[in-house]
Amino acid sequence: xxxxxxxxxxxxxxxxxxxxxxxxxxxxxxxxxxxxxxxxxxxxxxxxxxxxxxxxxxxxxxxxxxxxxxxxxxxxxxxxxxxxxxxxxxxxxxxxxxxxxxxxxxxxxxxxxxxxxxxxxxxxxxxxxxxxxxxxxxxxxxxxxxxxxxxxxxxxxxxxxxxxxxxxxxxx
Amino acid sequence: xxxxxxxxxxxxxxxxxxxxxxxxxxxxxxxxxxxxxxxxxxxxxxxxxxxxxxxxxxxxxxxxxxxxxxxxxxxxxxxxxxxxxxxxxxxxxxxxxxxxxxxxxxxxxxxxxxxxxxxxxxxxxxxxxxxxxxxxxxxxxxxxxxxxxxxxxxxxxxxxxxxxxxxxxxxx
Numbered sequence: 482x483x484x485x486x487x488x489x490x491x492x493x494x495x496x497x498x499x500x501x502x503x504x505x506x507x508x509x510x511x512x513x514x515x516x517x518x519x520x521x522x523x524x525x526x527x528x529x530x531x532x533x534x535x536x537x538x539x540x541x542x543x544x545x546x547x548x549x550x551x552x553x554x555x556x557x558x559x560x561x562x563x564x565x566x567x568x569x570x571x572x573x574x575x576x577x578x579x580x581x582x583x584x585x586x587x588x589x590x591x592x593x594x595x596x597x598x599x600x601x602x603x604x605x606x607x608x609x610x611x612x613x614x615x616x617x618x619x620x621x622x623x624x625x626x627x628x629x630x631x632x633x634x635x636x637x638x639x640x641x642x643x644x645x646x647x648x649x650x651x652x653x
Numbered sequence: 654x655x656x657x658x659x660x661x662x663x664x665x666x667x668x669x670x671x672x673x674x675x676x677x678x679x680x681x682x683x684x685x686x687x688x689x690x691x692x693x694x695x696x697x698x699x700x701x702x703x704x705x706x707x708x709x710x711x712x713x714x715x716x717x718x719x720x721x722x723x724x725x726x727x728x729x730x731x732x733x734x735x736x737x738x739x740x741x742x743x744x745x746x747x748x749x750x751x752x753x754x755x756x757x758x759x760x761x762x763x764x765x766x767x768x769x770x771x772x773x774x775x776x777x778x779x780x781x782x783x784x785x786x787x788x789x790x791x792x793x794x795x796x797x798x799x800x801x802x803x804x805x806x807x808x809x810x811x812x813x814x815x816x817x818x819x820x821x822x823x824x825x
Contacts, residue, residue: 494669497666497669497670498669498670498673501670501783501784501786501787504781504782504783504784505783505784505786505787507781507783508779508781508782508783508787509779509783509787509791531782535781535782566813567813567815567816567819567820567821568815568816568817569815569816569817570802570815571802572799572802572803597818597819597820598818602817603816603817603818605813605815606802607680607681607801607802607804608812608813608814608815609676609679609680609707609806609813610676610680610703610707611673611676611677611679611680611681612673612674612676612677612786612790614673614677614784614786614787614790615673615677615680615681615786615787615789615790616790617787618784618786618787618788618790618791619681619790619791619794619802622791622794623799627744627795629779630742630743630744630778630779630791631744632779634781640780641738641739641777641780641781642780643739643740643741643742643777643780644739644740644741644775645740645741645774645775646769646770646775647739647769648739648769649739
């Protein structure tokens with residue numbers, strides 16, 4: 482299992498970014514996401530709506546108490562991974578994480594020092610500034626060795642049939 | 654060479670998303686980005702500022718006439734790739750693109766039909782809804798076989814030294 486924890490969501494500033502974090506988590510094989518920071522019912526509805534239509538059993542849940550989430554998942558023997566551009570390169574650390582259950586923490590603007598210390602691994606996807614969305618995407622891709630791209634989403638009401646030029650949508 | 658073309662930027666709605674697209678392009682090995690849609694001087698300044706401080710020679714440029722960009726790059730024998738969740742799976746098509754010069758088109762909200770037809774390849778990173786940022790990230794990662802993660806950025810004024818828990822920044 483792999484669960485994402487998004488810290489420090491701010492409704493006004495982060496709505497689209499956090500939505501993209503959640504949808505990328507789902508599309509790229511995570512089992513669910515906890516969103517912390519400001520409570521944003523509209524965002525959660527949007528993600529649940531995507532899951533309802535596009536299938537699979539991705540969960541998305543607001544939790545203010547992110548410290549407890551970390552504690553709970555440590556107790557369940559999940560490895561705690563924090564994605565940060567200060568951390569150790571993903572390409573050198575991912576080998577230790579494959580096959581493990583992971584809680585993957587994606588920070589917001591200011592990540593408390595405590596997160597760096599409660600994580601088992603602080604991992605960087607390049608040490609350059611880019612985006613928590615691209616960092617998470619590459620992390621998930623490396624973790625699953627590309628198999629996430631073949632994931633099947635059960636009970637979808639809508640599905641794309643890949644085509645070279647046309648848009649082909651199948652509805653059930 | 655690999656150049657990104659971002660279509661349909663809208664200042665109010667897309668500022669952060671397009672910034673992330675640009676920074677992910679830079680961090681993950683693209684040579685530059687053209688931004689089309691609404692002209693957003695502030696966004697371009699931000700990206701140029703990152704390049705100035707963090708190094709490398711990534712270019713970022715506003716161009717209204719995206720059709721001409723496609724034409725110019727076709728004439729330079731670049732392959733035109735359009736990332737869309739309607740397209741053919743990246744994992745089955747990337748092999749044809751390695752070693753080629755690419756113009757990679759990242760759409761906005763509504764992509765004109767013409768883009769699908771002027772692209773040599775319409776490529777999907779999963780056929781699920783997620784994010785142009787995560788799609789681009791995985792595309793660039795697959796294109797470079799992970800070597801983009803080792804890219805060196807010349808003439809940086811600031812650099813992160815990867816650490817397991819601390820934040821270590823080196824300034825020049």
